[in-house]
Amino acid sequence: MKIDQATVEKVAMLARLELASDEEEKMTEQLNDILDYADKLNELDTEDVKPTAHALPIKNVFREDVVEESLDRDIALKNAPEKESGSFKVPKVIETGE
Amino acid sequence: MELYELTAHELHEKLTAGEVSAEEVINSIYQRIEETEEDVKAYVTLTKEEALNKAKKVDERLADGEDINPLAGIPVAIKDNMCTEGIKTTCSSNILHNFKPPYNATVVQKLNDEDAVMIGKTNLDEFAMGSSTENSGFFTTKNPWDLERVPGGSSGGSAAAVAANEAIISLGSDTGGSIRQPAALCGVVGMKPTYGFVSRYGLVAFASSLDQIGPFSKDVEDCALALNYICGHDPHDSTSVEREVPDFTESLVDDVSEMKVGIPKEYFGEGIDAEVKEAVEAAIAKLEELGATCEEVSLPHTEYALPTYYLIAPAEASSNLARYDGVRYGYRAEGANSLIDMFKKTRSEGFGDEVKRRIMLGTYALSSGYYDAYYLKAQKVRTLIKDDFEKVFEEYDVLISPTSPTTAFKIGEKSDDPLQMYMSDLCTIPANLAGIPGISIPCGFDNDGLPIGLQLLGNHFDEEKLIQVAYTFEQNTDFHKESAEL
Numbered sequence: 001m002k003i004d005q006a007t008v009e010k011v012a013m014l015a016r017l018e019l020a021s022d023e024e025e026k027m028t029e030q031l032n033d034i035l036d037y038a039d040k041l042n043e044l045d046t047e048d049v050k051p052t053a054h055a056l057p058i059k060n061v062f063r064e065d066v067v068e069e070s071l072d073r074d075i076a077l078k079n080a081p082e083k084e085s086g087s088f089k090v091p092k093v094i095e096t097g098e
Numbered sequence: 099m100e101l102y103e104l105t106a107h108e109l110h111e112k113l114t115a116g117e118v119s120a121e122e123v124i125n126s127i128y129q130r131i132e133e134t135e136e137d138v139k140a141y142v143t144l145t146k147e148e149a150l151n152k153a154k155k156v157d158e159r160l161a162d163g164e165d166i167n168p169l170a171g172i173p174v175a176i177k178d179n180m181c182t183e184g185i186k187t188t189c190s191s192n193i194l195h196n197f198k199p200p201y202n203a204t205v206v207q208k209l210n211d212e213d214a215v216m217i218g219k220t221n222l223d224e225f226a227m228g229s230s231t232e233n234s235g236f237f238t239t240k241n242p243w244d245l246e247r248v249p250g251g252s253s254g255g256s257a258a259a260v261a262a263n264e265a266i267i268s269l270g271s272d273t274g275g276s277i278r279q280p281a282a283l284c285g286v287v288g289m290k291p292t293y294g295f296v297s298r299y300g301l302v303a304f305a306s307s308l309d310q311i312g313p314f315s316k317d318v319e320d321c322a323l324a325l326n327y328i329c330g331h332d333p334h335d336s337t338s339v340e341r342e343v344p345d346f347t348e349s350l351v352d353d354v355s356e357m358k359v360g361i362p363k364e365y366f367g368e369g370i371d372a373e374v375k376e377a378v379e380a381a382i383a384k385l386e387e388l389g390a391t392c393e394e395v396s397l398p399h400t401e402y403a404l405p406t407y408y409l410i411a412p413a414e415a416s417s418n419l420a421r422y423d424g425v426r427y428g429y430r431a432e433g434a435n436s437l438i439d440m441f442k443k444t445r446s447e448g449f450g451d452e453v454k455r456r457i458m459l460g461t462y463a464l465s466s467g468y469y470d471a472y473y474l475k476a477q478k479v480r481t482l483i484k485d486d487f488e489k490v491f492e493e494y495d496v497l498i499s500p501t502s503p504t505t506a507f508k509i510g511e512k513s514d515d516p517l518q519m520y521m522s523d524l525c526t527i528p529a530n531l532a533g534i535p536g537i538s539i540p541c542g543f544d545n546d547g548l549p550i551g552l553q554l555l556g557n558h559f560d561e562e563k564l565i566q567v568a569y570t571f572e573q574n575t576d577f578h579k580e581s582a583e584l
Contacts, residue, residue: 014461031455034516035472040402041475049482053477054337055532063333091434092437
């Protein structure tokens with residue numbers, strides 16, 4: 001087994017996912033199957049091979065640093081589940097010590 | 099013959115000759131949708147009101163004696179992972195069930211500027227992750243040739259819409275075969291252009307180094323027409339290529355006598371259905387008869403493409419899908435007691451199983467300690483796969499293979515086994531890893547009457563050769579004339 005349930009739990013935390021325990025079990029099994037399959041790549045010696053991130057040679061694309069029109073604030077907020085005073089509203093982040 | 103049965107180029111002739119109005123064309127399509135959509139379920143959203151308004155504008159232009167361009171008044175369906183201003187764009191995911199983008203994807207804008215008429219948004223596997231539309235968060239689209247079977251995926255809605263005559267042309271996206279495989283399973287033409295040739299701006303990102311938008315159509319001529327209008331550089335997409343777009347209709351030439359066609363032997367091995375193989379071999383014989391030189395070639399790293407893809411695509415997806423957190427748009431879970439808790443609950447309730455599986459796999463492959471073993475290793479093998487193609491294209495114009503190892507499979511047949519489902523992409527994935535263009539065209543039917551697709555692959559920016567070979571095959575066969583009975 002490549003990954004155990006504890007690792008799956010840790011990865012779920014990194015991915016901001018919450019898995020029920022039966023879901024976790026199934027996920028562990030399926031991820032192991034896929035990772036076993038991925039082991040096939042180790043048949044190849046890639047010591048001197050350069051990695052490909054993009055299929056075409058891509059260079060940085062620059063533009064002049066000029067002010068351009070951007071999305072209107074009201075439009076940008078239109079899809080927000082909760083908003084207040086022109087901002088996205090989320091549950092409290094900072095604990096206040098009392 | 100009903101208007102909805104025609105191709106874009108046939109409709110264009112009728113429109114310019116004054117035989118029909120754009121409004122009649124649009125009404126014909128919606129009449130067809132009304133008749134068959136209950137069975138096929140290709141669409142997530144229909145936009146009839148907007149479509150009829152647009153059609154009226156085209157008719158006004160015609161009445162004023164203005165020239166209209168080839169896609170004006172043509173009913174086009176858009177995969178629901180491309181942003182449409184003010185119109186829901188869901189990615190068939192509950193996490194975006196109510197998302198109305200504030201802008202149009204570049205391809206949507208381009209088609210709009212050409213007066214093409216968007217008739218609706220089509221179903222897909224959630225976030226384009228899947229090969230059957232069974233991973234849609236809403237419903238499964240049915241194959242018009244057999245309603246108990248899948249249309250393929252992830253662009254299954256777009257493929258089924260064209261196959262069912264519920265659209266004349268549609269757009270899909272192809273990350274590992276998501277245009278070509280459903281095109282094959284639904285018996286229509288589907289093309290994935292070279293990476294970077296079509297802007298991805300406004301295409302909801304799945305795996306950014308692999309994603310590419312392309313058209314579905316009833317014949318190769320319509321495919322060439324659609325490419326003419328969707329290709330081209332876009333300053334909004336930094337990976338879009340600065341390159342002149344040729345007139346692809348000039349490649350609609352019935353001649354393959356100068357073409358050298360490679361037959362990659364690895365694409366005819368284990369796992370390829372006998373009937374599929376036979377049909378593709380018959381197609382090769384046909385091309386030879388028409389004067390093409392066909393020879394066996396080898397792409398030795400083909401067997402590594404699938405595991406490479408299933409590390410790279412999930413890795414990129416895990417990063418791209420981090421943005422769905424319930425803050426700025428889409429679904430937000432109730433009852434969370436902290437920000438982190440809100441993220442977790444939103445994502446866990448909003449994403450389906452396959453999306454979670456790929457996010458988990460990708461997060462793991464990118465995580466500290468495993469990055470080199472999985473992600474970097476896969477990127478290195480990607481180089482080897484790309485080099486294979488580079489070598490054969492030094493000598494050959496196009497490659498020929500099956501598009502999908504099997505014809506359309508039954509709904510539910512593979513949905514419990516992710517690896518088995520991944521195998522459907524065996525023949526299509528290498529092209530995405532190498533960034534090369536590919537087209538799938540109909541080349542036969544199996545004993546159950548299900549369509550078989552033929553795949554042609556070309557070197558970077560060799561779309562013209564693909565169109566020429568595909569067109570020649572089509573002109574000398576009748577497979578594309580068959581249509582699904584509904």
